Amino acid sequence: MRFILAFGLVGLASxxxxxxxPGSDDVSSADQEGKGGTxxxxxxxxxxxxxxxxxxxxxxxxxxxxxxxxxxxxxxxxEVTLTVDSGAEQSIDEVLPTQWSKDGxxxxxxxxxDVELTxxxxxxxxxxxxxSGHARMTACATAHVVVEPCQSPGGSCSSHxxxxxxxxxxxxxxxxxxxxxxxxxxxxxxxGDTATLTVSGPNGFGFSTPIxxxxxxxxxxxxxxxxxxxNGGAGAYQFTVExxxxxxxxxxxxxCL
Numbered sequence: 001m002r003f004i005l006a007f008g009l010v011g012l013a014s015x016x017x018x019x020x021x022p023g024s025d026d027v028s029s030a031d032q033e034g035k036g037g038t039x040x041x042x043x044x045x046x047x048x049x050x051x052x053x054x055x056x057x058x059x060x061x062x063x064x065x066x067x068x069x070x071x072x073x074x075x076x077x078x079e080v081t082l083t084v085d086s087g088a089e090q091s092i093d094e095v096l097p098t099q100w101s102k103d104g105x106x107x108x109x110x111x112x113x114d115v116e117l118t119x120x121x122x123x124x125x126x127x128x129x130x131x132s133g134h135a136r137m138t139a140c141a142t143a144h145v146v147v148e149p150c151q152s153p154g155g156s157c158s159s160h161x162x163x164x165x166x167x168x169x170x171x172x173x174x175x176x177x178x179x180x181x182x183x184x185x186x187x188x189x190x191x192g193d194t195a196t197l198t199v200s201g202p203n204g205f206g207f208s209t210p211i212x213x214x215x216x217x218x219x220x221x222x223x224x225x226x227x228x229x230x231n232g233g234a235g236a237y238q239f240t241v242e243x244x245x246x247x248x249x250x251x252x253x254x255x256c257l
Contacts, residue, residue: 044071048141052166055217075100084124157190157218183224192244205232
């Protein structure tokens with residue numbers, strides 16, 4: 001499940017900067033917090049990590065946070081909250097009983113939330129609360145992320161050949177039972193002001209569309225809405241981004257759990 005959230009320097013309503021390389025250690029690190037004990041062996045636990053960043057036209061950075069919520073007890077409804085830099089806690093989502101994946105006693109919920117952040121270091125805390133009110137049915141995870149300022153206008157991207165990052169590289173489980181999520185296609189390089197994304201996949205599926213440059217950065221981003229039948233099902237997908245006499249190709253094996 002994916003949401004785009006905005007946060008500011010004060011409180012929880014707006015975030016700044018362009019992203020550094022999401023694969024570097026100083027950008028993505030997880031600090032997991034487990035609340036409560038393990039009374040009767042029933043409890044919630046959660047993980048969180050920053051997995052991808054891209055510049056936005058307004059100069060802010062869109063940072064993707066992903067993780068897994070695990071329950072050894074109930075697959076009940078849970079409230080999801082977000083806190084940035086020890087600011088106010090804000091409700092951002094609800095986990096429904098039908099969204100849990102079940103394997104015997106263990107239930108899991110894979111999540112992905114996009115948060116707009118300002119340049120600099122941030123601690124993003126994601127918490128899950130089930131309605132029992134007991135501490136062990138609460139789980140929080142904190143991810144530390146460093147967002148660097150966007151490249152200044154007029155700069156060159158010719159030295160950037162990093163290629164794709166984000167969902168199609170590090171998160172191949174892109175759904176909860178069926179391909180019905182949004183897939184963030186992100187690539188860094190020198191593709192000019194106008195670039196084209198081509199996607200092809202199983203069962204003859206394919207499309208071609210412009211992929212937008214994020215402000216004056218070297219990052220290009222396209223939000224592929226795979227719901228409503230706009231996909232070829234689980235399997236191998238081929239991605240191509242081309243522009244400014246440059247081209248990058250990669251494949252991803254997309255599947256569902």
